[in-house]
Amino acid sequence: MNKLVSAVLVVSLMMSCGQEKVYLPKPRLFPQVNLPEKGYQEASESDCPFTFTYPTYGSLNREEYFKDEDPVHSCWFDLTMKEINASIHFSYIPVNDRPHFDELVNDAFRMVTEHNQKADGRRDSLFRNKHDVEGLLFDIEGDVATPIQFFMTDSTSHFLRASLYFDDKVDADSIAPVLRFVRTDIDTLIESFQWKF
Numbered sequence: 001m002n003k004l005v006s007a008v009l010v011v012s013l014m015m016s017c018g019q020e021k022v023y024l025p026k027p028r029l030f031p032q033v034n035l036p037e038k039g040y041q042e043a044s045e046s047d048c049p050f051t052f053t054y055p056t057y058g059s060l061n062r063e064e065y066f067k068d069e070d071p072v073h074s075c076w077f078d079l080t081m082k083e084i085n086a087s088i089h090f091s092y093i094p095v096n097d098r099p100h101f102d103e104l105v106n107d108a109f110r111m112v113t114e115h116n117q118k119a120d121g122r123r124d125s126l127f128r129n130k131h132d133v134e135g136l137l138f139d140i141e142g143d144v145a146t147p148i149q150f151f152m153t154d155s156t157s158h159f160l161r162a163s164l165y166f167d168d169k170v171d172a173d174s175i176a177p178v179l180r181f182v183r184t185d186i187d188t189l190i191e192s193f194q195w196k197f
Contacts, residue, residue: 035181036083040188048075048092049158053192055185057083084178085167088186093159104159108136108151111163115144120172131194137186143172147179148186158195 039056054060058081075092095101112122120142128134135152148164164182166175 033084033177035178038185040185040192045075045077048077049196050092050160051192051194051196052189054079054189055081057081058185081182084182086164086178086182087167088162088164090160090162093161095153095155095157095159101153101155101159104153104161105151108149108161112138112140112149115140115142115146118142118144127190129191129193133190133193133195135190137190141172143170145170147172147175148183150186150190152190152193154195 036055036057040053041056042051043054043060044051045060058079060077061080062077073092073094075090077090079088079090081087093104095104115122119140122141123139125137125139126134127137133152134155135150137150138148140147140149146163146165147170149162151159151161153159164186166178
């Protein structure tokens, strides 16, 4: 009986050795992202003292509420981009005087600095567009809620602050292609932005 069991084991081992499958680890993948087609349209909100160009795959929306408070000015809205699951929140505040302007700039820096604990780094870029609108853009690297924030101002009368939000948990590696895609649209928006006089 021992010889029979030994023979069956030997034959089984010989058969299994000849057809050995080689298993390879699967490559690391991220979900496929279908980005919308590029196109732009003009925005000119009636109660806002500015115009700009924004992507055709986005829409300008206002919610019915504002954190249970009245907004500082009626010009606030979201640029909602459902196809990429993101939005840019815009808040306009008229500047009263120089101390008020300094307070608005400090608030913008404070809101950006709140991301320092999760951020891997930050790049601040001053800009001046072809319409002489000046501002500062913050690129915040890492798994942060708002990877791009910026403000635009004439430093005497107008101040507009904007923040990009993703509607999902932010994983910097996963959203990188979408962030690159929307960054070009933000650059276009900034370059086209102008105050109404």
